[in-house]
Amino acid sequence: MAEHPVLIGGKWRPAKVTDTFQAANPATGEKLPGIYPLSAWDDCDAALSAAADAANELRRTPTDAIARFLRRFAELIEAGKTALVEQAHLETALPASPRLADVELPRTTSQLRQAADAAVEGSWALPTIDTKNQIRSCFEPIGPVVVFGPNNFPFAFSGVAGGDFAAAIAAGNPAIAKAHPLHPGTGRLLAEAALAALRDTGLPLSTVQMIYKIDHESGRRLVSDSRVGASAFTGSRAAGMALKNAADAVGKPIYLEMSSINPVVVLPGALAERGGKVAADFASSCLMGGGQFCTNAGFVLLFDDARTDQFIDEVKNAFDAGQPPALLSEGVAKGLAYSVKTLVGAGANLLTAPGAGVKGARHPNALLRVTGTQFLAEPEKLQTEAFGSASLCVVARDADEAEAVLSHLEGNLTGCIYSDSQGSDESLYARLAPALRRRVGRLLNDKMPTGVAVSPAMNHGGPFPATGHPGFTAVGIPASLRRFGMLCCYDNVREHRLPASLRNENPNGRMWRLIDGKMTQDSCS
């Protein structure tokens, strides 16, 4: 049986193969039908050349046409929903409903449509006009974008349909998608829909390329190739850093979403007021989806008192009650076991059942505990990300120690503080929040971090090592589009040679532009 072809230059063509692989059903361990290629560099090279050609064409393409493609793609994903959900469920063991069919797929199509709207409206590009000096600028497409999707969201963060993909295309760039090898069939179905949408809407067919798997060396060459504009990666810190080093060395922007333990702080007043509710919410957030979320709460800071012991007991009971959940792969289960071992080795006390003897893509839920003093003795190891349903309780002696613990945290995507509703935690909040704020992209109150709303105000980003730069977000339109723009200034350029967004007349009457220091939807006077 021949392996599946790759999507390059607008065609499904045989891959230049160095090896092949099959996906497995993580729930059963059985191999799934379909042989997929591990591509040689030749495929990357061909994808880059095709994308570079498409980039030139897309620069001359009206944003309306780009938006039509994104919307048509969303329609075709909806039309193919049954097959997509079935395939993704087989390849990930994530529940078909509600997770895949009713949450993640609608999120994906909504992102594509929001990106389409932003592309047409045009304000994302921050058009700025100085009529006195005849200088004008805006963001323009940065060039072909390589998108590495993660294992845990087969649709919404997919390299060929997810948030980075939508943002890259909406900003006017072709995409080179690296499907995730744990769910190649899902990637294939999405890429088929993308190609059909390109055909239906007349966009260059090379606007979307997809390959399934490449070796590490090809990955590093890909993100640092001169034909690339930028790259986006969601995944592990080790893989992300290898790509970052390669891209940085040649000044190619790369946006990474890597590790995050997402600290939660529960203040004593909140615990006294509604400790049972907070424990239930915390456990439920930790266990949802096998804990396989970038924003999974892997760290909870508490204060040393009897109510805290009760809180930890309540969470432990919820953790124990869950069967070892089916994880995305045996690799994820092994990684989780290794991380738990690292935490225990650094002094954490494992409160739940050990993982030894559990087979396949499963690992028991893991709750661990250390004192603040212990944490401060091994702050680095005790921040090991345990991807899956594992959380470390850090019990601080007092406010001083709690502040010291927070001050030792690395950068994270999120940080939460629970406080009581009557104001008894207010002074402690005022003391601890600034230390947490500086270390997280999103600060929450009285709410678990696992939901990531697709809102213009969302920041799914944060200081290193959560991402590579604290000024960018992977979720949230229009901000996510700006990652894939280069700032283009026109100085004394004749008006007919300017892009539409910088000419005197407002191209759609809705675009916000900064004209002579004033934000306006008017044309230049």
Next chain:
Amino acid sequence: MAEHPVLIGGKWRPAKVTDTFQAANPATGEKLPGIYPLSAWDDCDAALSAAADAANELRRTPTDAIARFLRRFAELIEAGKTALVEQAHLETALPASPRLADVELPRTTSQLRQAADAAVEGSWALPTIDTKNQIRSCFEPIGPVVVFGPNNFPFAFSGVAGGDFAAAIAAGNPAIAKAHPLHPGTGRLLAEAALAALRDTGLPLSTVQMIYKIDHESGRRLVSDSRVGASAFTGSRAAGMALKNAADAVGKPIYLEMSSINPVVVLPGALAERGGKVAADFASSCLMGGGQFCTNAGFVLLFDDARTDQFIDEVKNAFDAGQPPALLSEGVAKGLAYSVKTLVGAGANLLTAPGAGVKGARHPNALLRVTGTQFLAEPEKLQTEAFGSASLCVVARDADEAEAVLSHLEGNLTGCIYSDSQGSDESLYARLAPALRRRVGRLLNDKMPTGVAVSPAMNHGGPFPATGHPGFTAVGIPASLRRFGMLCCYDNVREHRLPASLRNENPNGRMWRLIDGKMTQDSCS
């Protein structure tokens, strides 16, 4: 005689010295009075700690107070103008008037005032509010900013008073300035004014630190230290890359303005229509300030015809007419000689007098010539930046070759195209402009690149290696402030805990905020 102290923690204190140095007058080669310290790492460490404390204080400081400091600093620079201009002239040989007194100093104070206005108005931070989901976000201070100023602008790009400094402070961050060792006395006077302005306006005195010189290893430690928020560097590619590598490895943002040859393209119609004027403008732009500008035109692409030979002759005559200009230092002169040698070694024909035998901080103006074919054979070496008054004429056979030449260009700050006024160059422009556009931050028509207006629409940036990321500009307010912000999202955070810019009420009635998808100066309804 003891060496000058450094400014750390709000005090002039003795440096931890590993060596000392003196500045020289480049016009005479004579050493100038004043012994300055080469600081050991201890000084960097102390500056970082003081700045980290100041960063915490500044986060609680109203933007009005930050603006008052910036404005007071501008006033004190103006009050000290005579001494500042005299010192900078001695240390750089740049003309006291008009350059230093009438152009660069007013530019510097204008930048400080524009930054103050932007800080108070607040729209730079892109405040975004989603009332339905109760998610809000904006840019907040990134943390202490290390600013490395260049040799060629003792005021306007100074680490302690220039554009990066103003942007970092206006965004709410303390600055650690690395003065340029070619003009330490100018840096000292500026830092004295900054400290006085801090005193006058009640800002934390550690908001501004200044050291004079450090070794390479300390520089790398500085930009990658955990206490740093970000760094800004203007200077050579070699020094910039060493700092970039160190900062990138630990995910610390660094904004670099490095090498750029600033290609100019003169189309045949423009040459036929006004060749003499273009040649005069080109030569004048190249020779101004000894050619020591980031946007100096080091490369001009022409088409092979008789008028081109005449153009090159006219430029050569202008180059020959200038005495070897006084450069900023002997080092600059040596670097220029080395670059010219590299260009000649790669096949360029030196049309002007050779530099051998010229002594001190001087080098003859250098005009070189190659064919397009020669350029395409050695595109890398023939893009060697020759910092100073040196330019390479590349004469293309035809449009195909011209396009190929442009397609081999690295990233640059600027690119210019001169075309005729009647439309005869229009099709050639349409063909060549896209290739140039993608490789430059600022595209000009019929205008030399050496002027960099401080306009909101300016982009003083561009693709690597001109800078480290094509999405950022070092000049132009408010965009330059965003480099020094981290994106901070608040999810379900109680209103009294939000920063003023994200509360329901518009804090000043003038700030533009994106509320529920609409850009508005209103409060939340």
